[in-house]
Amino acid sequence: MSRRPAPDATVAKAITLDRASPVPLYYQVAQQLEHSIEAGDLTPGMRLVNEIELADLLGLSRPTMRKAMEYLVDKGLVVRQRGVGTRVVSPKVRRSLELTSLFDDLAEAGLKPSTEVLSFATIPATPEVAGILMVPADSPVISVVRLRRALGQPIARLTNYLPTDRFVITEVGLACEGLYQLLRRAGVQLHSATQTIGGRLATPDEARLLGEPRSSAVLTMQRTAYDDHGIVVEYGDHIYAAARYSFQMSLLSL
Amino acid sequence: MSRRPAPDATVAKAITLDRASPVPLYYQVAQQLEHSIEAGDLTPGMRLVNEIELADLLGLSRPTMRKAMEYLVDKGLVVRQRGVGTRVVSPKVRRSLELTSLFDDLAEAGLKPSTEVLSFATIPATPEVAGILMVPADSPVISVVRLRRALGQPIARLTNYLPTDRFVITEVGLACEGLYQLLRRAGVQLHSATQTIGGRLATPDEARLLGEPRSSAVLTMQRTAYDDHGIVVEYGDHIYAAARYSFQMSLLSL
DNA sequence: CAGTGGTCTAGACCACACC
DNA sequence: GTGTGGTCTAGACCACTGT
Numbered sequence A, B: 001m002s003r004r005p006a007p008d009a010t011v012a013k014a015i016t017l018d019r020a021s022p023v024p025l026y027y028q029v030a031q032q033l034e035h036s037i038e039a040g041d042l043t044p045g046m047r048l049v050n051e052i053e054l055a056d057l058l059g060l061s062r063p064t065m066r067k068a069m070e071y072l073v074d075k076g077l078v079v080r081q082r083g084v085g086t087r088v089v090s091p092k093v094r095r096s097l098e099l100t101s102l103f104d105d106l107a108e109a110g111l112k113p114s115t116e117v118l119s120f121a122t123i124p125a126t127p128e129v130a131g132i133l134m135v136p137a138d139s140p141v142i143s144v145v146r147l148r149r150a151l152g153q154p155i156a157r158l159t160n161y162l163p164t165d166r167f168v169i170t171e172v173g174l175a176c177e178g179l180y181q182l183l184r185r186a187g188v189q190l191h192s193a194t195q196t197i198g199g200r201l202a203t204p205d206e207a208r209l210l211g212e213p214r215s216s217a218v219l220t221m222q223r224t225a226y227d228d229h230g231i232v233v234e235y236g237d238h239i240y241a242a243a244r245y246s247f248q249m250s251l252l253s254l
Numbered sequence C: 001c002a003g004t005g006g007t008c009t010a011g012a013c014c015a016c017a018c019c
Numbered sequence D: 001g002t003g004t005g006g007t008c009t010a011g012a013c014c015a016c017t018g019t
Helices: A025-039 A051-058 A062-074 A091-101 A127-133 A171-176 A179-185 A204-210 B025-039 B051-058 B062-074 B091-101 B127-133 B171-176 B179-185 B204-210
Strands: A078-081 A085-088 A113-124 A140-150 A153-163 A190-201 A217-227 A232-241 A247-252 B078-081 B085-088 B113-124 B140-150 B153-163 B190-201 B217-227 B232-241 B247-252
Touching: A025 A062, A051 A062, A062 A078, A091 A247, A091 B190, A091 B217, A113 A171, A127 A140, A127 A153, A127 A232, A153 A204, A171 A179, A179 A190, A179 A232, A190 B091, A190 B190, A190 B217, A204 A232, A217 B091, A217 B190, A217 B217, B025 B062, B051 B062, B062 B078, B091 B247, B113 B171, B127 B140, B127 B153, B127 B232, B153 B204, B171 B179, B179 B190, B179 B232, B204 B232
Parallel strands: none
Antiparallel strands: A078 A085, A113 A140, A140 A153, A153 A232, A190 A217, A190 B247, A217 A232, A247 B190, B078 B085, B113 B140, B140 B153, B153 B232, B190 B217, B217 B232
């Protein structure tokens, strides 16, 4: 007889390990636990088996099991408390966390977005752009303006500036793929980005382009992306029709 | 003679360890490395001593040293590549990453913000608020409306709803402390939040309150915060004068 | 008190990048 | 090859929680 309530989940399904696989053991475990949680096999508030026993059951060492658990904690799927145990967070929280990934990408929403390249040119950098991209003033930079639509309606005008000497970007590539996919394919190791989200009244031109009334609000977003070497890879200056677009994101460990 | 270029940094300063301290060793190391990086003792692109040698120098085991390194990677301060080494990212990137923490908080910008509580009441939950807070309709909830100023000028109207049965919030507390500080002090374990940032034209009332022209744009932000148990702790519905406020944030590992 | 997660050690083998 | 980080093991002790 255990004096303390047994964990609510003996083990999620049965976790299978492939020691021949190149994918790390801790990751195999983490993924399968994650799927069990997403699938609802592990219900909210459930206490998981403690990590030592779990490691034992799976024939793993404790540090490996711990690393799997840490992965779940970092993803916000479980909460751990010393002396208490590991609990699954509520599905409501989990669903909200999934939003994080899309950010300014509505592809997932089933809105079948399309992107039209309005202009694509190599131009001399303005002082402002040169400063941000960290290139000499008037040196050539790629300038791309795209119009993004969802369900046929325009929702955003995306203006991007990229240095010319780091990789090759083609107009046709941009038409069918996202800019970031394209950069990754070109061998760029994206590291981080900073962005500023603001708002203002639309100019007449902008209102016309976005199909909005003359007096309407737009969201603005400026983003600078860096690669692993700290080099600026891309600068974007975008506007969104505020009436039909908003930014969603989630924050962890407040 | 080493055939390969020696790391550029022998060791940052000298790292001191206090094994009697309750603060974990890996954290002591990580913090001191972080400070050395911030201080510029470790310049961008510098290669750090490899983790094994570093562990040896400090009298630590390799896993402990690794954990310190992982902390720096998670913070975006260094980049590691198998077979290559650990490099410090450029200060430009680092500075941009520091912005993350403040988010909607301008206290740091030296704008000496002030907050005025416009109303503070316990009211029956509207259907919408009840749904978000996950409480029965018409059950009592705390409603707070605050006006936030920077340099005397109003920049935001913050409207918050909180359940009444979880903790005690007082009007005086809100006047001098932030809401989240107050919640933490009340023993709430904040876990995560989701937020939506949008924009629209200001209503006449809003324009007047924010000291903006009749036709002006506001940023809107709705945020729902959850605690460790998945319970909704707070729902906020805010507006910001777009002319004088914007949201800054940074993204890691794109 | 027993059970939990948090930290730490001292080894080992492997995959990968560069020379 | 040689050196790097990435993974894994099998132990150990401690701090905290709830009974």
